[in-house]
Amino acid sequence: MKTKEELKLYFENGDKPTQEHFWQWQDSYWHKNEKIPSNKLDYDFSQKADANASNINPQNAQLWKEKIETQTSIQNPQLNGNILTIFYTGENGVQQSQNVDLSGLATNNISIQNAEYDASQNIITITQSDGSSFAVNLSEFSIVPATDVDGSVSLVQEGVEKVKIHKVGISGSYNDLSDKPTFSGNDNLQNVIDRGNGTTKPIIFQPGQGRAGEINFSPTTYSFWFGNMNTDHTGAYGLGIGYNTLSKLTTGSNNIALGSYALNEATTGRWNTATGVSSGAKLTTGNFNAFFGTQAGNETTTGNGNTYIGDEAGNKNITGTNNTALGLGAAYSLTNGTQNTFLGAFAGNIHGKATGSGAWGYNTFIGYNAASTTHAMGVWGDNNVVIGCNAPLGGSTFNKLVIESNPVARRHDLVTPLIGGDFAARTLDFDAVVSAKRTPLADNTYTKVAVLNANNVFGYKNLSDFSDFISLTGTGMGAPVTGNIQFTNEDPEERIIYRTNELDGVKSALGLFPESVMMFSGNLDGTNTSSVDVSKENGVFAYGHSSHLMLSDVGAALRQTNGGAVKGIFASPNIDEPVLIEHETTNARGLSSKTYFGDNAQENDYIQKQYADKQHSYTIAEELTGGKWINGKPVYKKTLFLDQIPRTGEIDLRSEFPDLETIISNEMFTEWYALDTAFAGNQWRTKIYITVEREKATIELLGEPDYDYSIINSFTLTLEYTKK
Structure with missing residues (x-):
């Protein structure tokens, strides 16, 4: 085994320790997961007490007894900071005390604040800085609390642990505790509530x-x-x-x-x-x-008492009362108005904007942007009723009625509303044709007639005021006929209403005949006359300046004659007969138009020559031919012109015809001056062949496998095709 001094030599500055050096260093120490054999410890285990203390001598037994002496009574505890001091009398009658440091129980900046002892209950109540508290009943314990090595506080009785109070550190997790309380299931908020828990504190x-x-x-x-x-x-x-x-x-x-x-x-x-x-x-x-x-x-x-519904509705109101605004921006600018009702997005949104006080009231505006104006003067005033989208109102306006609607806002002073009025002057104006529905039939109780003056103001006259009538000599000056004129049904003679203009030589007349009505105008001698004859039996005939119109059971005809030549159109009542077009002239052309409409022609329309010519023209732009292929898809046409051919003779068609599906027809023209030829079609004298596929066109000169096709002067290809 290497000594520390030997191991240090492996790790001096500039050294490169090997694997063996690290292993020797690790083998020199005990790992925390390893158990140290007792023979490796410098301790005489013969001196330790066994579990039943049978090997303790009397002297040591007395010392241990004094250490674990149980209390007999607890006096009033004291709290000095976080140090709890408990006074008690032991079995030997000696007054003793024990200090317990409670600061180890502080969690998340919550500390012990106070401890109170209730002698009658023998309970210590500990209050924390967050207002919470807990109680410890000392009657159950025979010794004082002790602070453990891990910071917890234990209360035990005769070797049996009763209470163990842990702290949960500011760092770390409650789940890291090895002896935390167990709970089966998911301890969520509902579980906590189900156990009868609640809180008297706010949740932040x-x-x-x-x-x-x-x-x-x-x-x-x-x-x-x-x-x-x-x-x-x-x-x-x-x-x-x-x-x-x-x-x-x-x-x-x-x-x-x-x-x-x-x-x-x-x-x-x-x-x-x-x-x-x-x-x-x-x-x-x-x-x-x-x-x-x-x-x-x-x-x-x-x-x-204000009711504002809608974003920014009544936004600027300060002291106004009893106003109602419904709609985005409704009554936006009104600052101090009272008793107003604005209904609709932006209804009355500029009312009072241009004035200082804004104390305008009793207005009723209904409709989008109602009571609006594009005039810079804005609008203000009291007791107005405005109805309609963008209904105009502006300036200093009081007691007005406006009913009008328009898709856009307009200057109030440039608009006459459909209905206008003045509540103070008791007037009502209409800018409209006025009609009445369900008007009752007047009887002899109706004695007045409504009339208008020169300013179109309504008034009335008594029926007795009307004494004018048509005399046998006709109406008088300023007394025109205002009603129907009926001739007797039994009179078989014609009745002519006419007027002659001797100065211009014109006679115009309306003839009422037993079976028809004729209206005509012409010279006094009857020449150069234009007329319309309406008959129940014969239909309608109109004549004027060589033009004739006939509507009868024979058919409908419109004809123009000029010097014997005739142009016209005739439709007989026989549904199976065609419409007849007449054009009697040396160079007859039939139907024509000054407007070209061929590109818009539908399936059953007649085509124009210009449209037909267009179908036989060629362009490098893609265009619809107007035709359809057998599968119903539209047919397109496009011409490709190349003055430079790839050397290989293969022409890529994909960029020019990217969506090509079916090639219906092709037309080609090739200028090949090197062979002294220019030909149309896809072959020339069985020497040259041109093949057209969806993706490419290939030019091949027989017998020339490595021919340079780039010398071809030009190649033109026209395709008719459908798209994918």
Whole structure:
């Protein structure tokens, strides 16, 4: 076995110890897992006491008896710091004392604070710095407590351990204790509750952050909070959930705050409900408010009876009372208004923005952005009713009714609403065609007639005021016919209503015949006349300047005649006959159009020449032909032009036709001046062959296995194909 001095020589500076050196060093010491043989210990084991103490001499037995003498009575203990001193009288009648250091029981900065002795119960009650306490009944023990080597405190009686109190260190784990209490099952929170446990202390999350995450309940005010509600509040039935909710509450009662900073400044205010981050954040003494939404009622301090629902609803209100705002940003700018009702996102959101006091009330705005204007002057005033999306209102406005709707906001002074009115002036305006449904039939009890003046203001006249009628000589000046004129059914003669213009030589007339009606206009002598003849039996005939329109049971026809030439279209009532197109001229062309619509042609449409020509044109851009392959897929066409061919004669088609599925047709043209040829198709005089596949085209000159195809001047390939 190497000595220490020999082992040290292996590990001097600059040395390189070997494996054997390390092993010799390890073999020189006992490992903690090894048992040291008694023959290796420098101790006379013949002097130790056996378990039954049979080998102890009388002198040693007396010494041991004095050491373990049991107490007969315990006097009032004393606590000096963490040192507990217990006074007792032994069996030999000698007054003795024993000190126990309780500081070893301190855990997580919790220390022993006080110890009280109850002589009547013989109980020591120990209180810790966190307010918790535990009791030790000394009646069960015959000796004083002793501090063990591991820091625990043991109380034993006649060699039998009764109580052993352990500390759990600040570092380490409770589970590291070898003699911790055992528990079968999962000791979770539910198990703890099921055993009848509870707590009188708050639960604080992340203690380093203060009380920001405190769950607590006040048995005095019956308030509950998860956050940092003022613990010294006296107002009852509060509920706060969120950081800085009700953090300054004093006597205010029945307040509910959900969301960070909700009712943050509330002190004596009561019966308030705020839900949403910063909702009612500045409310101090206001009562009976309900704020729902982020920053709803954010600026309200002393206002009462307000209901704001929606993010930033009623945001700027300070002292206003009894307002109701429902919708995102509704009543946003109103600072001190009272008794207003705003319903709809941004309803009345700029009302009072341009004024200082903001003390506007009794307004009712309904609709998205209702009571809005794009004018810089904004809007303010009292007792207005505005209904409709973006319904306009602006400037200093009082007692107005506005019903209007528009997808966009507009300047109020440039818009006449559908319905407007003035509550003070008792006026009502319509910018609309007014009609009435379910109008009752008037009888002789109806004696008045509604009329309009030059400004379209309604009034009425008595029926007795109407004495005008049509005389046999016709209507008078300024007395036009306003009703129907009916001719007798029994009169077989025609009735002509006409007017002649002698100055221009024009006669226009309306003829009412027994079987038809004719309207015509022409020269006074009847020439150059245009007319429309409507007959029950013969249909409709219209004539004018060589143009004819016929609608009858014979068919429908539109014709134009000019010098004997005829153009027209005729459709007979026979559904099996085609529509007839007439074009009687030397160079007849039939149907045509000044607009090209071939690219939009559908399956059953007629095509134009321009469209047909396009189908036989070629382009290097991919285009739809308009046709379909047998599997129903659309057919595409594209032309590839190359003036440089790879030496191998193989042309890769994948980059030009990446999604090619089926090659329907191909057309080729090759210019090969080295062979003094230019040919179309895929072969030339059985000497040259061109093969087209999905991925490549191959040019082959027979008999020339190593031919340089790059000398080909140009190659053009047109494919019709479908895609994958």
